Amino acid sequence: MKILVVDDEADVQPLFQQRFRKEIRNGDISFDFALSGEQALSYLEERHSEVVLILSDINMPGMSGLELLSRIRHDYNAPPPPVVMMITAYGDDENYQQAMQSGANDFLTKPLDFNLLKEKLKTLAE
Amino acid sequence: MYFFSYLAAFLLIKDVRKATKTTNLYLKWGNFINVSSWVIVALFLITKRYLGNGFDEIAGAAVLLGVVYYVQNEPDFAKLKPVISLHYPLIVITLVYGILQVFSKDGDVAWEEYIQFAVLAAFVWIFGRAATFKKQQKEVEQINEKNVELETMVAQRTAEITQQKEALEQTVQELKATQAQLIQQEKLASLGELTAGIAHEIQNPLNFVNNFSEVSMELIDEMNEELAKGDAEEAAAIAEDIKQNLEKIRHHGKRADGIVKGMLQHSRASTGQKEPADVNVLADEYLRLAYHGLRAKDKMFNAELITNLDAALPKVNIIPQDVGRVLLNLFTNAFYATMQKKKLSGNDYKPTVSVNTRKHEGEVVITVRDNGTGIPEDVKDKIMQPFFTTKPTGEGTGLGLSLSYDIIVKGHGGKINVDTAEGEFTEFTISLPL
Incomplete structure (x- = not known):
């Protein structure tokens, strides 16, 4: 399962790689990273068919996660549509509503609960 | 007779x-x-x-x-x-x-x-x-x-005049007190704007500290397992990861530390002591704080931040809290201008705020530019006046730029200039003598 993680904080990358160390080693999951919405879009342009799940931060300089979400739903929604989970430090209702309306499948708040995320991925894989 | x-x-x-x-x-x-x-x-x-x-x-x-x-x-x-x-x-x-x-x-x-x-x-x-x-x-x-x-x-007139003089002196005293209060209020207001940004800026590194320490604990368990199995090579690889994680924990811990120190410095009364300071660090720090501060108010707001900082910039003898306040103020204004334009222009508009530093003829020059609403010509001459504000009542004290002017020109012997085109951009340039 290919997962694209979009976050402007570069240190998110080793964190995911280490948290999913076993899964990566077993070949269950592989990660790709983008540091901005723009980078994510150019990545998707070439490899959108590979990506099953997109985890995106909402608050990023430049294109926000919500804009990215609308673009994905507009341009890359050919079935099977990718699962998109939004992540934000501001876990308030307004943000949540906005994300769900824009077509997010799930909404996670920072700090990320990796055990919860793993559970969600398990149900997704089944 | x-x-x-x-x-x-x-x-x-x-x-x-x-x-x-x-x-x-x-x-x-x-x-x-x-x-x-x-x-x-x-x-x-x-x-x-x-x-x-x-x-x-x-x-x-x-x-x-x-x-x-x-x-x-x-x-x-x-x-x-x-x-x-x-x-x-x-x-x-x-x-x-x-x-x-x-x-x-x-x-x-x-x-x-x-x-x-x-x-x-x-x-x-x-x-x-x-x-x-x-x-x-x-x-x-x-x-x-x-x-x-x-x-x-x-005598009557003299008494009247004396009375008037005393009343005026009293008024001047009251005005001075009010002015001091307003300056304090402006400071608190800018601190309020900072708080949300600070919370966000501290939360991020703290998340990393927590996450990396948690994952490191897991890695140590795994490393022990590998050692028990006798796979020394894998154990060494894990140990390398752990070391990297500890490095990251230290990095993010320092980041949070720096932010808290910056916040304390901002809220503390200015010592008035000039000290050699890195303008690049100040500019970068306050740009982020201003950005996150604004986003705490309007979560949908997004802007592109461009930093173009001259790495070879020498340290400048300044009062860091004061210059920090000026920068915060300019950034907050810049974001406000782009936000206003976004409301008018809709989704095709990309808000951009940039900060530049460079050395030029014995001066350190800081440029803060935004592609926001710009300043109308008839207002341009008044922006440095105390209490002048274009913001709705209650949103601005009208003291930000006036205090900035005082800090840069009177406090540091520098210059503050503005270049703008209505509806296009605003660019503030601060020059500090080396």
């Missing part, structure tokens, strides 16, 4: 009475004056009855001289002095007339008529001059009254 001497003495006493009647002196002199009038009358009758042949004239002159002498030497009657001297001619002439009569033969009429005429003239002269004198005195009194009136008026 001695009659005139007695009359003059009688009238002089009357004058004295008149002059003292309206004053406190009347209590002291009243009786004496009344008695002396009668004494004059009595002396006149005695003279008439018992004296003659010139001695009557001499007596009259002597009585008048006595009265004149007494009045002249009494300090209480000083006011009458100018009138008194008028009596001397009459005294002298009457005395001469008396002496001449004593030594002359009877019936020598020729000179007698002249002398009698002279006595009359001297008598009339007294009262003529006295009238003029009284008139003058009256005028002087009127002038004095006016003077007193004027002095009262002047």
Whole structure:
């Protein structure tokens, strides 16, 4: 399962790689990273068919996660549509509503609960 | 002719009475004056009855001289002095007339008529001059009254002016206190704007600290498993990861530390102490704080932040808190301008705020630019004035740029300039001397 993680904080990358160390080693999951919405879009342009799940931060300089979400739903929604989970430090209702309306499948708040995320991925894989 | 001497003495006493009647002196002199009038009358009758042949004239002159002498030497009657001297001619002439009569033969009429005429003239002269004198005195009194009136008026006005001056001084004091309060409020307001940004900026590194330490604990378990299995190579790889994680924990811990220090520095009263500081660090830090501060208010807001910082920039001798406030203020304004434009232009508009630093001819130049609403030409000259704001009531104190101007120009001997095009961009340039 290919997962694209979009976050402007570069240190998110080793964190995911280490948290999913076993899964990566077993070949269950592989990660790709983008540091901005723009980078994510150019990545998707070439490899959108590979990506099953997109985890995106909402608050990023430049294109926000919500804009990215609308673009994905507009341009890359050919079935099977990718699962998109939004992540934000501001876990308030307004943000949540906005994300769900824009077509997010799930909404996670920072700090990320990796055990919860793993559970969600398990149900997704089944 | 001695009659005139007695009359003059009688009238002089009357004058004295008149002059003292309206004053406190009347209590002291009243009786004496009344008695002396009668004494004059009595002396006149005695003279008439018992004296003659010139001695009557001499007596009259002597009585008048006595009265004149007494009045002249009494300090209480000083006011009458100018009138008194008028009596001397009459005294002298009457005395001469008396002496001449004593030594002359009877019936020598020729000179007698002249002398009698002279006595009359001297008598009339007294009262003529006295009238003029009284008139003058009256005028002087009127002038004095006016003077007193004027002095009262002047005193009144002076009192009014003094009162006004005191009221104004009081107002100035109050205004100074209000100004100090407003400056403090502006500081607190900017701190309030910072709080959300600070919370976000601290939360991020703390998340990493927590996440990396958690994952490191897991990695140690795994490493132990590998060691138990005897796979030293894998264990070493895990150990390398753990080391990297610890490095990351330290990095993010320091990041949070720096932010807290920056916040404390901002809220602390300025020490006014200049110290060599890295402008790049200040610019980067406050740009992020301002951005996150604004986003805490409007979560949908997004902007592109461009930092173009000259890595070779020398340290500048500045008061870091103060310059930090200026930067925060410029960034907050820049974001506000792009937010306003976003409301007008919709989704195609990409808000961009950039900060540039460079060294130029002995100065460090910081440029803060936004592609927001710009500043209208008619407003441009007023933006540095205290209390001028285009923001709705309650949103801006109108002190931000005015304080920034004071800090840069007065506090650091630098320059602050603005270049703008309405609807296009605004660019503030700060130059700090090295």
